[in-house]
Amino acid sequence: MNAATAGHGHPGSALVIGGGLAGIAAAARLAEAGWKVTLLEARAALGGRAFSYRDPQTGRELDNGQHVIVGACRNLIDFLERIGARHLWKLQRRLDVAVYDRSGRRGRLYGAPVPAPAPAHLLPAFLTYPHLGARDKLQAGRGLMAAMLTNRRQPHLEDMTFYDWLRSRGQSERAISNLWNVLVEGTLNDHARDVSAAMGLMMVQDGLLQGRHEANVGYPTVALGDAIGKPAQRYLHRLGVRLLLGRAARCINAGGDNRVHSVTVGNGETLRADAYVSAVPFWTLPNLLPDALAAQPPFPDLARLQTSPIINIHLRYDRAVMRGDFCYFVQSPLQWVFNHSGIVGIDDGGQSLTVSISAAWEYIDRGRRELAEMIAGEMRAAFPKARRATLLDSVVVKQRNATFRCAPGASRRRPGPRTAAPNLFLAGEWTDTGWPSTMESAVISGYNAASAVMSDRAGAATSPEHNHGRPMG
């Protein structure tokens, strides 16, 4: 038996299950407050769904998927600073996204260079944006004003789709496809048709219209493992967190009073703590719980949450085919194309690119070879230089359960950090953070869980029970 119980001088001990950003943030916050923390992660490295790996076929270090942040991700950006990784991420000083259509026509969504308050800073881009006609623009301008003025917390907005809300505000199919969906698909990983109006409005209000810098785009300049997992591991190590990597929790054990008393690990080992934080995905958690606890709120609701897929295609050409760090395509399977060589700073005469397809419902069940060929063809159509270039290799990475779906009604099924078990707390980007399935949401959820652990402990410390020396764990 291996005990993770509190030692002298600690406010308490905590066992965090899952080493994605949610678990990392929870562990960090608790350890910073002096808790004795153990973090259990099934895989050999931290980072969860934001990871990179050595591809056996090409020998290259590849990300599981291009990860993008925006200026509004304040908790994540601050967290990257704290773990010493902020310099490994590039963040635009001013929003600037080149948007192409299939005919190669180029537009830009950008913040005006002259200081102007939001949303006026978007006006020049809006007026010159070529993918909307004059009538669409007029309606889109009205739609943006309506989005700004709507209280997204009205219950009916959680039940209707963003698409229906947009249509009810006079938005044309073209405006939805060439403007609104550009904002929604990459951030919510679903079409406007499939997300709630409340969440669509959240992205537009908080991610675009709230301030001049909210929509500035950021991305790692090194492999994801070096940008998150490794610096986080060093930081937790410095804080004295005990890291158990490559060790999966098999079950969370609770007594008749619902109180969790231990966690059994794959190898049969038992870990104990005062507080337990689950930071595993929502589809994994019910399998770890005893039946009696799994039947109590909020756990039965988790079965009704859904996931949405992302596909990334890593391409390596013998020469440069695109300029700039990234661009976006409307009405094309390409969506985001990132210039990996340019961002990472590799100058070997060739060029590595990453095509990132959000809401990849149409493609997720297709074969990898077929997908690689389809994307190579789209690249040739979109980039004249790709027609003369030789594609040296391509790797297709499918992530079927990339993110949870912000479908209508889903927000009501996202639980807060507390559960029916008084000492079991929940973290994970799918918990109730107000954000969609993002790294920002994961970090917020970790903080929420840590705060709940600490406030319950503080409450217990002042309760007569605790003052009478009730043993911990």
Ligand SMILES: Cc1cc2nc3c(=O)[nH]c(=O)nc-3n(C[C@H](O)[C@H](O)[C@H](O)COP(=O)(O)OP(=O)(O)OC[C@H]3O[C@@H](n4cnc5c(N)ncnc54)[C@H](O)[C@@H]3O)c2cc1C
């Ligand atoms: C392809 C792709 C692209 C994405 N793009 C973006 C993007 O551009 N921007 C953005 O903000 N977000 C993006 N995301 C979403 C983002 O990666 C996630 O929202 C975030 O990383 C979730 O963090 P988490 O800690 O909540 O969950 P996870 O990262 O899933 O962490 C859960 C951890 O629990 C571990 N675990 C599971 N079971 C057990 C067990 N029994 N015992 C111990 N450990 C266990 C897992 O191994 C994992 O490490 C993307 C995701 C994918 C897949």
